[in-house]
Amino acid sequence: VSLGLIVAAMFMQLQNRYMRSLDTGMDHDQVVIVNLSRDLAKPEMKNTLVNRLKEDASIEDVAFSGMRVGCSDTYMRWGRGLADGRSIHFTCLPVSWNFCRVMGLPMVEGRDFEEEDDLRAGAFIFNQTAMSEFDMTLDNRVFGHQSDLVPIVGVVKDFNFASLRNEIAPMCFYQFGKEAWYDLSVAYIKIKGDPFAGAAHIKRTVAELDPLYPVDIEFYDTVFDALYRKELKVTTLITVFSLLAVVLSLVGVFGLVVFETQYRRKEIGVRKVMGATVAEILAMFNRSFVRLVLICFVVAAPLAWYGVREWLGTFAYRTPVYWWVFAVSLAIVLFITLATVTIQSWRAATANPVEAFKTE
Template identity: 35%
Template sequence: FIPMMKMQLLEGENFKGRTEDSLHFILNETAVKQAGIKDPVGKSFELWETKGIIAGVVKDFNFASMKNEIEPAVMYYDPDPYRMYIKTKDGDISGSMAAIEEIWNTYNPDFPFNYSFLDKQYETMYRNDIRTGKLFKIFSILAIFVSCLGLFGLSTYTAQLKKREIGIRKVLGASVAQITSLLSIDFLKLISLSCIIAIPIGWYLMQFWLQNFAYKTSLDWWIFAGAGMLTLFIALLTISSQAIKAALANPVKNIKTE
């Protein structure tokens, strides 16, 4: 069980698959710490009125949701197990399950063959979080798309209003970059202000959500800085199409039509 689950044995030894294993226990670090046992290997231990000896200690591992702190775990040998763990190769899962069921029915025909996949059980633990993440992703994309549409419309309208000013500036020697900057700077100021308002709110909401997890990632400053820079970049791409178009227009025509 321990090597199959890729647990790390820190002290002692694993079960040997013999009858005397029923007198041995393997504890995780938290169990040893809470029991207050020093140099646990070889020490006496009792579990549910069953006395035995600690054979080994495994490194702490998450066997429940990441929302919970790691709890004490004691592994013991049961000569009459009510469940077993089977590791299969990727690929023909249905074929593997059919072969396992055939063996099961050969040796245990009186008991139904019920099984579940461990990865599905872990997925169930985080189903609500996964669903929430997908919803946020969808609505974020929609919000960005609608915002870009509005920004595109405003930049088009602004370029039309400043058509004569752009023409005069070009006649006086203004470059395309200067005219593009003229049309973009006010929008970028407002977007920067919105980032200043949104980033603290986003940080607070993320911290509030992460409080549900005992083990969580840290929210570094560069995540929010990167999000702000990406927002400005997307906005600049949206605005620049109309700004460059206005800057490249014939200035004489713009002045005449005005």
């Protein structure tokens, strides 16, 4: 159990570190997310908010979307028809015209949204996966939310718009145009310079414009980490149980060593009389426990490998199943076992042989 739990805890730590270090394709460094109230999300109020925010030199740009991009497992799904009669299904993320620019999402074909797209019927930007899977080109037209044919103006490079539990799927950014049917209520504010000064300015500005709505600002990195909070909690629990299992193993080893030294004390005395050294007696005790640990490892390793593989299988992006993790767990348990056995059997190995033959 100790071996299996140590392997599980190490792989969970590796997976958590892997998810937090993987490049998702978005530049979310020094980006603050603010959920806007219904009043503040209205177009005229958003323009005022942007102008007030940009009065401070620490604010580089402000974009908006209908939801927190990259901070969830699932998003709004759309089924739409193409002008050529085909039907397609994809994830739709309504955004403002400058969203890709603020989040550092490059175009691989076509162009980015333009502010003038708000005065038209709207525009689509699909990711590479969607363009490939649906065999689309920039010449295709897609029916929008008002049954108007809306152009595909660009193709964005694939990025992880959902959590790393999911593979990159067909998705699009959608700019509503002049017939918006709901407000974009999530603000993405890019800060340059001192992030804390910028965050303070944002909080102060939002509070002034909408004093009745509680201001809740979060750095994107914090929101991203919260997406994997469940895995972090499970990792912590497994680590605690691993430590507990190791402690229980030590208690068991301690009891076995005490029993064996008492049971074999006459044998130890005879061996010492016949010339056995302390090192040889300690090796005799440790040998049997090393065999025991190796047998446990042979049983635990395949079970741990199967469990880790199944757990990692729930992630589309995952760390490899490294062999060295199993070797490290074996080394940890062996070291702890040998240290316990050596310390507890030292007294019997160094005792006067005469004491072993005394009649109780």
